[in-house]
Amino acid sequence: MRKKIAVLIVGIIIVISIILAVLFKRDDQQKIVEEINAMNLPLTDVGPIEFVDNDHALAIFLWSGIGHIGVAELDKTLFGWDISRATSEFLSGDVQFVELNHFSVIQTWADPSVQDVSVELENGVIDSAQILIKEGDTKKGEISFRNWLYYSDTEDLSNAIVTTYDKDGEVVEVIEVPDQPNEGLDRTVE
Amino acid sequence: MSKKRILIVSIILIAVMVMISIIPINNYFEEKQQKQKELNRTLSNYAYLAQNFTLGIYYYELDNPIQVEMFPTSRTQWKLDRWKMVTEILPIIEYPEELIKENAWIEVSDNLERNIEHYRTYYDSKSKIEQESLIRPDAIWSFIVRNSRWSDNLLRALDEAGIDYD
Structure with missing residues (x-):
């Protein structure tokens, strides 16, 4: 009899702790937004987040109104997410080609008409890039994002040719990726 | 009697031990908070610089110690050009080229x-009347960093020097 009661009590405790854990679990999306906000950039607006796998994520964000655009690479930790590397540039509309911790990333705004994005690497490999969308809450003054993004942890993305297509398969734009990532890093004023 | 004494002594001992252990824990959290504040201040400073001169930032490390590299963007030159214009009419303002x-x-x-x-x-050393014909100090920063046009004296001086600021 006593044994039964003990088993019952242990069972109840386990069930309650599982319920509590589920209730108080903040989702990954939320944790990543908090992490980017902690960079203390004024008026940060976190855009779409791409979960590469269980342990890695890439996030696009704007800050200073729409003056600057950034890409952050995040690693999963025991309790949340940590930014391993990030970069921010002036929002010019040009393709952003950056090398972060594990990943090389190319991304920029996708025109509303763009439905398909194809990436041809310098070694001839052809792949398609994803279009990431995040609807912003206009009441909160958030911006809606529609960006195409392509990344790799093995391939060299230098000199890749990106072609965007509309719904009829017509070419919208052909974009040449620069030959060096993080172009700005070595840049100085003339 | 002796039992009571043992009880009192042990209560005091426990209280002292608790006090001793609380101090370092408290210090630890205070230090941590202080460090976080410093980190936040450093990060805000970089953001402020990046906004003022439209710079790019590459974050190598966001934790202790913060490690970033800043670089000019296509927009930076435009602001520096305005800085150079100001040095031509106000020699007290230098252009730190290096x-x-x-x-x-x-x-x-x-x-x-x-x-x-x-x-x-x-x-400030000039009289109010003399100041009226001078460029206001705040106008310099606004002109370079914010592209502000509110100082007539600054714009007039540029016009007179034949500098095209548009």
């Missing part, structure tokens, strides 16, 4: 702020 080339943006920004303060001392 620092700018080295991407030492913290020092670059400090340099401009310091020179504006020097000019402010000069400006």
